[in-house]
Each structure stands twice: as C-alpha cells, then as structure tokens.
Amino acid sequence: MDIAIYVAIMGRKTYEGIGRPLPGRLNIVVTRARDWRSEGTEVAHSLDEAITLAKVRGRCMAGAEEICVVGGGEIYAQALPLADRLHVTHVLAAVDGDAHFPPIDPAIWRIVRSEDFPAGEKDSHATRYTVYERSGDGHRRGQRVADGSNRRRA
Secondary structure, three states: OHHHOOOEEEEEEHHHHOOOOOOOEEEEEOOOOOOOOOOOEEEOOOOHHHHHHHHHHHHHOOOOOOEEEEOOOOHHHHHHHHHHEEEEEEEEEOOOOOOOOOOOOOEOOOEEEEEOOOOOOOOOOOEEEEEEOOOOOOOOOOEEEEEEEOOOOO
C-alpha cells in the first residue's frame, strides 16, 4: 500500500497530537464537537459518517482505494469489526499512553507479514510492523474498511 494515496480517518485527539493533516491524502477527523474545524481536513461526527465521506471524497483522489483508521483507541474499537486488513505497529516495550489498539483475536486475524525494526533516531523503542488479514471464518459486521492502522513508518 502506498501510504500517500489512502484516506485517513482519525479521532480529534489523534489529529491534535499529530498537529497537522497527513500529507498526500484525504484527512477526515471524527469529533463530537459540532463547531470544530481545522484547515486541510474534513470533519465527521461519527465513524459511519466518516466512512461515507471517505467513500464519496476518496473517489476524487487518484488511486485512493483504501480507508485507513489511524487512531485513537475509541475509533480503533469501532472500526475493528469493519476492517478486512490491519497494519499495526507493535511497540516492543511497556509504554504509557491513553490510546491502545484493541486486542487482535488470532481466531479472526491471521498474520500475512511481520517485520521487526530496532529503535532508531525517530523511535525510542524497537517495533514490529505486522499486517493482519481477516481469516475466511472471521465474522465481519458492516461495510468494508480496508485498514485499521497505527502505522508510523512510510
């Protein structure tokens, strides 16, 4: 997946933590605040509204075929039952934080790719980038959302 051509859905706190729209893609921020706005983003007030907006506006972007959920924890939990594929960066350390990806059930998800990365200039901890796909017997509710992602690497 070329990360520069997907639609990114994120919660408001995640967006504010990033501090700017992710470049090269449609950024949709989900917030309950009806008057919240930020330049370079589209605003939705529910995950369902964000997915609908992504499908409509994403078609306007050449090659934007996947919808990626990039955080936070509440949005991840809502999107997981809809996803077909997960791109997850596992931090290989105990880290404090207020947003966590829900548990990944191995009865539903199978690993199709996994790669370890040592701590480096931009990362204080080693990580494992893993791609999961929903297994044939995994139950999915609702429409297709391609990626649930907290991926930080290009």
